[in-house]
Every structure is written in C-alpha cells, then in structure tokens.
Amino acid sequence: MKKFLLSVAALAMSFAASAQVDVQHQRVGVVEQSPYFAQQSAVVHKAAKRIAANQRWVGYYSSDALAAAHKGMGIYNFPGDNKVAICLSEAILKPYVGKNIVGLRFGLCEEIGSSSISLYKSASSKPGDVCRSANVEKCVIGWNEVKFSEPYPIKAGEELYAGYTYTQLADNTDTKSYPFSAVKDGLADQPLWVYCKLGNDTGWYNFSMGGYNISIQVLVEGDFAEYDVMPSDFGTVKGAINSNVETSVEFTNNAVEAVSSLDYIVSVDGVAGSEQHVAISPSVGYNKIGTFKVSIPCGSTEGLKNVKVEVTKVNGHKNGGATIVAEGKLSVAANVYKRNLCIEEFTTEQCGNCPRVAGYLHGYLETADPNRVFAVCHHAGYYTDWLTKSCDKTLLYLYNDGGSTFAPAMMFNREPDFKSTYATGQKDNVVIPGSATEISKYASKYLDKTMADAKLDVSVAYNESESKAVIVVTGESNDAYDKESALLTLYLTEDNVEAKDQSGVSFGTTYYHQHVIRDFNSAWGDKVTWEGNKFSATYEFDVNSAWKKDDLKVVAFLNKHSTKSRIDNRIENVAGKNLVQNSTSIESVGSAYNVVEVARYNAAGQRISGKQKGLNIVKLSNGKTLKVMVK
Template sequence: MRKTLLSIASLLLVAGNINATNIGYSKDEISRNNVFRLGSTEKQGQAMRLSHAKLQALKGKTIDFAEFVLGSKNVTDKKMHVFLTKQLDGTPIAEGTVEVKKALSKIKWTLDKPYTITGDEDCLYVGYTTEVATTYKVLMSDGSYDIEGCNYGYKDGAWVDTYGMNKGSALIFVNAENVGDYTDAIIAQSNFEGYYKAGDNCNFSACFVNAGTTDITSFDAIVEVGGNKTTQHFADLSIKPKEGYSFDLKDVDTSSEGEQSLSVTIANVNGAGKETDTSDNSVSANLFLYPKTMERSLLLEAFTGQDCGNCPGGHLNIEAAIKKTEKNVIEVAHHVGYKPDMFTMSEDPTYIFFYPNMSSTFAPAAMVNRNTYANVSTTPIVSATDVNSLLSTIYYADTKEPYVSLYLKTTLDESTRELNVKLYVLPHKTVPHNSSIFNVYLVQDGIEARQANGGDNYIHNRTFRGTVTGNAWGYLVKDIKAGQLLSWEKTITIPESIHSSYYADETKNNVEAVLKNMSVVAYIGEFDQNDNNKHTIYNCCEARLGESHKQTGFVKPTDVNSAEAEQSVSIFVSNGKVHAGGAYDRLQVYNLAGAQVENADLTKGVYIVKVTADGKQTTKKVLVK
C-alpha cells in the first residue's frame, strides 16, 4: 500500500536558480519545537556528511556558500565557527567565523575561495560549532525521520551520529552550481520494534526518501526475514524530490517464535543501473516474536484521596477506560497526590516522583506501566478526569514489549495469617536496559469508608496496602538475559488491621485487613531513580492470597522445571528458627563448617538448610539476623 509522507530530507534539491542546487538533508522547515542540545558541555555543534558516491555525482561542481539555522542567538561573542572538511576532527578545507544575529533563520557563510568537488573525496562534512551556556538550546533539526550516517552532533567533546536520537536532519544547506538531474533514494529510519506474537498478522513498514533531483517512478523492495527472501515491485509512482515514501512489507513469515533477522533493501530505482548511490539503500533489524500463548498485563496505578471531591468520578473514568480497551489491566490505587488519609502507606509518597512537578501534585490521576506518552503528558502521570487520555495511555503502553512472563505463587495460613510469596520471572528476550526492578504490592478490595462526594459508606477498591518486599521501589536486578530464570521468595505476617503511616494515633483509622479481599500484584520493569521518563513496566500479574497465577507465556524448559523443583519447599527463618512450609519428611540445619546444629535459638549468621520431601532434597542458604 502506498503512502506519501511529509518530506523528511532532500539531497540536491532544485533551488530558485535553475543552475543552482541546494544540497542538504533537511526538509527546510524551521520550528522552535525542534531545538535541542547534546551532552553537558557548553561547546555545541552540528555537521552534515556527503558520501563518496554522492560526491562522485557532484564531480567538478563548485560549493560557494552554506547556510545554517541555530536555535538560539545567545552564543558566546555572537559568533559561530563554520567549516568544510574531509574529517570532522581533521584540518578543514575551508573555515571561517560568522556573526549570529538572529535565531531560527538562515545564517549564510560564503567561502573565501569556492571549493570544487573532485569526486575522489571519501566524504565531506559541512558544519559549525559554537559556545553557548547550558541554559540555552542551540542545535536545530527538522524533526523528521533519522537518516544513518548523514547528520552529526557535537556531544561532550566528540562528534556522534545523531541517527536513532529521533531528531531528524540538521538544518544545514550547501549551494552547488550547475548540477544535472539524477536518481537517488536513501533509506530512512524504519522502526520494526514492537510487541509481536508468533503466528499473528504483523504489520511492518519501511520508508525511504527521494534524495535525487527527479521523480521516482518505480523501485523494488527486497525483504529478507530469517533467510527467506521476497521481492516486491512498485510501479506507476510519482515520488517528488523532497518527498518520503512508506510501504508495507508483504509475505513476512511470522510462524516461528523467537528472534528473526530482518533486512529491507531498496533496489532498481527507476530501473536497473539508474541510481547514483546504492550504499544507503538498506536497513536491518532483529525482530522478536513472542510465544503465541504470551500473556501480558498492564499496571495502572491510580492516585486518589478520601478528601478529593473529583476522585469518585475519576474512579469511574478509570473503570470505563479499562472496560473499553478490553486489555488485561491490573489497577492499584495509591492514596497520595491529594492529601494523606487513612489509606496512605509509607511507600506512597515515593511515587510522587512520577508527577510533572513533585511540589504541585493533583488527583484523580493515573499512570499506565509508568510509560510517558508524549501526546498526553510530559511524564507518566495523566489526569483521570479525561477518559480519552486514559485510553490513549493504555493503548500506547500495550504497544511496548513485555520481555518476560511471570509466575506468582502464594500460600496462606489463615490461622497464623502467614503469607508466603514466590515470584518467578522468565525472560523471553534479553532486556536492553541495564537496571530493572521487581516488586510485589499488597492490594485490598471492598473497604467501606468515607469519601468526599461519595458518602460515609463508599467502597474503596484496589487499595494499595504496602509492599511485600518492604521497599517502595522493590529490588534492583541487572543484566536480565533471555532464558535465565529469576526467582524470589518471602514470607510475611499480615496484621489484623493496617494503619496509615500518616496518623500518629494508632488506635484510630485502622483498616481491617480482610484476607479474602486481598491479593498480591507483582511486576518487573525498567528503573532509573533520576529520570521519571525512563521507567517501563515489562509485565505484571496478580494472585489472590493463597492462590497462584502462572502467565500462559511462562513455558517450562528444563531449567525452569529444576528451579521449581528446588523451590518446591518454602524455607524461611522466624524467631531464631528455620521453618519449612508445606509437607516434608526431614529438616536439617548445618553451619558453614558443615556441622549439623540444633534448630532452635540460632545465633546470627549464615546456615545451610536441607529439607527432604517425597524423596527429593532441597538445599538452601539462610541468614539469621
């Protein structure tokens, strides 16, 4: 299917003078929204690169001036250093100093001596550097799709390719004289990332730019997935210079789960042998197809308060949004963001971190998978007074990869109120983020209590009752690799009632912890304690107390079976004694020297515990504090 895009680049575009050609990758649209800076140093800069093949097409043509657009005029001494060079860190062919009089408009640099392209150059760079205070953004792009190897930025003392930064092309233009017509296509950043399941009809598309001076009327797309190659032919087109073109990939085999290599090559543009430069016509990526049975859930964390008069309406909006999406959404309600109340727990203020302004919070609000959907908000938090914003955020979160499947097991002794929680995390794919966290929430439904605009008998559901881990953020894990099972276990005693951390008088405002109305919610996701836009919940699941939930995508390879067998007996320490949950035949405790010790009044230290059940032995190290 053909789609004509907004122009995302233009190389050798015919200018007003019939004998002059404007060389550049930018679509020449200036917008303050596309101003940015790179790195932490005051020195900033941008450059555009012309490849060897393109320079061969320009052989004998003369470059006499260049133009640049800056995002700020507040540069040091109102000056910028401009250059034409074969190497970004080498000696320039030509250079100069230009006065910066105005931002967001073209600044012209006329070369003292025009440069004639020989065609033998490996490449040429045209660019600038300047000094600007860190409070100003001076770099400028067109906000289009990225083009690999064509645009560079100066970041922390080095030039870096801005491909993948989602900035688009630098607003840099070079004037060349008497350039003839020719054909050229250049592949643009084609995003094949997404959440795909094996066997599903997956929609993949690629795009390229008409970077020549004539219309593109036909081309072939050679698509290779997992070693299987197909060719799609496109004809009767009229892709103008300055235009981009997007097309869907057909006959992509998605029957096999796991990682699949994908490549797309644009060939035979306007016929075989017609294209000037084919070196930039290909893009490659790795797809990952999750199991057909893959189950993923989205974590919606609501922010509410008993004194919030708009919150009952917000609760209804959240309920309506979840129902309309038909996605598997698990809701947890934090009583923070308005005022502390009888449900506010000690962990709750930590999550104010996700608000746009931590000193100016609001309710009702919500976040989904802790993702920031830029079309709705600058941080993960969105207002729950608008159903459409909630819907958009849920749909956006659902496009992200889940990476892992979860297996949550709980056992409950109602007489002692002891709850044992086991969490198994099976990564299907190596997680690209270095730092991740997992956590387990305690949640309660059916609590009858006061609510502004809801009366004294309002029913509070999905109420956060603290973490099983005892930590607001949970536990940090690194280097989550495909197939490497993670496991965690803890036993807690649930009190008869749970008291808000924000009321000093513990005889009041106690909320009865009704076991049958309680559940645990486990999740794992990306974590960055310094940036609230770098959080993503990969997957989550929920189990009622005493029950278990194994996500359907949690397959059972040998290592998982072994891990489950090892963890079949729950072992924990309480009051200086080792205990084992469930039925077992024998429990033995040894010190690190290998000597068996009596399992009573154990001193502080590490011990080795062996439990035999049904002829199988489980061995585990325990710490007595």
C-alpha cells in the first residue's frame, strides 16, 4: 500500500492563515512505498467495457492502467465522508471543445460500497457547482464506469473537475484506508483535489500525488479525426543572424493510432519554408505527449520575429485536428551568449519537508558544472527563521499562486515555466521538484536549450586585514537585449551554516544550511549604467569574522523586475566566484590580493577617511580607480 506523509498540525496551521495576504503552505504529500508494496507488480492493465469509435477516455492519463488490488492510495490522516477529483484544465479540454462528456470511470483498489460521481464547474480555481452527477450503488475493485443521464457540452476556455465520493478510514494499517488507484502514467505534476475536514473547516484542498495520477477519467463523445496531432506554443527562441536555431515543439496525440512520423512547415514573419519530415521514435500513443525538433532560419536581420510551426501530416496522412499550428517568437541578434543557471531555493527551519528537497538540490549540484550553475537560498515561503533577510520576504512576490506561498520550492532563472501549485491554470516561477533527476531535467533545459542576450563576469578581491570584499562585475550585451530594464543583483552566500532548530531531521542530527544569504545589494537589483553595450560595477561588502571565508561565494546576475506581472522577472544570465580562490578555481583574481587602497573620495570628489554610504571613488596602488557603492 501507499500513504501520504501528511503533517496534520502543519497543514492546519497553513490553512488557518488564509485570511492573510499571503497564505503560507508547507507543501507535503509525499508517497511512501512499503517494502511489501515495492516487491509487487503494482500496475495492471485492466480494460473495462469497450467504448465506441467516437468516444475517448480523458483525464490525467487515458490508458486502462490501474494499481493492483490492495495496493492503493489514501489519506488516513483525514478520515470521513470525502470526495476526490481531478482538474480538467483548459489545456486538457482544448482538443475536445464542441464534443460532449457523457460519463466517467474511476479505479479502486478496495471495495468502498456505494458512491456517486460528479462533474463540477470551476469556482476560484477549485471544484464549484455540480453540473452533472450520478449514483453508484455498489463499487467494485477495478474500473467503475457510470453514464450521465444527460451529456455535458465542452465549451472553449472552460475548466472542469471530475470525481467521486468515498469514506476515508483512519487506520493506517488497514488496506481499506488506501482505496483509490493511482499510477505513474500520463501528464506530470497534476494535483489531487480532496474534499475533507481540515481542523474546523471542511472544503476542497489541493494534495500532491508524488508523481502518481489518480485513476479518474471522463468519457468524451464526438466526431474525432482519424489523425489528429495538436502542437503547443513554444515561447521565445534566441538565435544569431545568418544561422539556424533548433528548438523542441511539444505535441499531443489526440488520435487512436500511435504517432511514428510528422510533417511540418516553419514560417518566419509569414514566409514559409518547405515541408519537412521527422520520424518520432519511440512512437507516441493516444493522449500522450511527445516532442519533435524543428530548425528555424534566423535570416540576415536582427529583431523579434513571429514563428509558426504547422503540423501538416501525421504518419503520412493529413492532420485533421482543430489546432495544428504552434506559435512562438524568434529573437535574432548579431551574437548570443551561453546562458548559465541560478537556482533559488525557498526554505525555513519551520519547514519539515525542506531538508528532503534540499537534499535533491545538493544531489544535483554534486554533478553540475560549478562555473555555470549557482544556488541561492531564501529563508521564506513557509514562515521565516533566524537566517531570513529582507530580500527573502520581498521575493515572495514571485509566487504567482493566488496569494499562496509555500516551502520547499525552487526557481530556475525565475522563468515562469511551471504550473501554479494551488491556483489552477496559471503559470508560475516557482516549482516543487520531486527528485534530483527532476532538477537535472529543468537545469538541462536552461543550460542546453536557451541562450542569453547578455553575459557577465565576476572578480573578487578580499582584504583580510580590513575584512572586506571588493567585487567587480563586468558585462556586455547584444543589441536585442532590453538594457533599459536591466538590473544587477548581487548576493554574498555562505555554505555549511549549522542550523539552530531545523524541522524534519532526526533527533540528535546536526543539519547544515547551504547557500545562505549573508549580504546583498538590493532586493530587485540596481539599475545598470551602460556604456554602449558594456558595463562595469563595483561593490564592497563587509565580511563578518564569524563567517567561514572558504564557504563564502559571490553570485551576481542580470535580471528584470515588473511590478505589473509576477511572471515577467526573468534572470538573463548569472555568474559567480568564491570569495577565497583556490587551486580548483577556473580563474583567479591574481594580483588583486596584492593591491591596496591608497585614497578614497565621495561622489563630490572630497577625500574621505573611510567608507561612506553611497558612491565611493577608490584609488588603488596599481593605478586603477574603482567606483564602489557602499550601503
């Protein structure tokens, strides 16, 4: 059997905060397999009654896969007369607009007696009014199929929920406490909606399935094309003039026959190329998602261009789908730069699940390129702790989740490429990775498949006698980069900081925080002063004697900040450098260690005896002059 590891007290505390502007959640719900369960073949393919040629099963997955009997899932911490439901998002329903939902099936691993099924309209991103329902007198282990008395027509832009009722038992040793089937099949990162009692309140709450999808599917009826592939829009691709840039286009197979080949046409600013053919291996089955690579010509002019990719044929036959064109943008510049990655983690000592997810990050970082991947930890999201900086709380703005914040969580270059955890149907900068492998997948995308319009370099000179670090950040951009919106953010971070009272670790275990922010320039970064397409900025940080110098690192990045949109705050590029260079460093500040300050002036040109808040002009013994911002 499987179970959710749920902290009742933590969840009750988080939902009790719903009156606040930011609802804080400790996102839990991690599936644990018992040794007995792990030794079994947990998934069976058990088809129910054969459906008609004009019908399709639609849900988080569409196959007949079920969890085996007595190997289900449940939430014994929340006993009572509960309901479970899936979200049929606009994206899931898009291929079926104009068709009808005529029934529902759900899979069980235990007998639950009687039940009822319902189709719900969406209200505030959760199940709302019931629009269709039916009773089930006696449920069976396996698939339970039920027809609605009246079909429901699917409308464009609509979001629905579908599910069933059951009685949740409280005995975690009884297999009957784990009644519903869930399998690792279909769409990724899909939530389970549960109607249950939490504290003194009863309502719909969002639970994580830990990588599994519950066995709930609606039966859609209508006229289906024999060959139907729907490509998805692919965002902005960057490339250099007089070159071709390659990108991946995701598609959904809405036809019964597996997709083994596609033909497509790429158009740039209305100019179409020749039809191209690509083999799809392995083939992509019905309602499965696949990808294919396309080559886009950048042309000989710079600028932002409109791109369309039309899927014309499926397995050599005309694509009969309603949506056969994917759209995106092409940003063309004279030159583009390799893009590094900044991973920002949200954590606190009150978060019992944070050590586990931090372990995923550290597992990935062990094999990541330290010259291209940098990490920063914000102690916020689920309350705060003694390591919280003011910038950590400010950056909670980047949660695009209906006012909710939570930990553990991560951002990857602050890209809004993820689904909101609680606000269904929205994009978010924040995600909860389920493994080091998942982090590696996200990281590979940004490191290998995206380019930057700007780059930057960091050099650090540490003056041990004065306990201060002088950081010089230089950079350059191409003409396509939005220099007016460019901001420069700096963090001084420390690794191996001993925790005071970390939740979620074994008694007597010493836990160490990584990537702790010790100092920073400003929450959103400072405006960059450009000289043409280049800039140079110098900062000075005091270094506390209690901080371990060998564990200190400077992380700097170019970012933007929008007060109008939470999902328009991306990091263009990032660089970093250890405070103290060693033999393994790829670059050394070299003679900077022997350089000393000989004079200092304020912005008015008056000589000053020491650091003064604001702009300081520093003359060095090697003849160079630095402009330093002192906080």
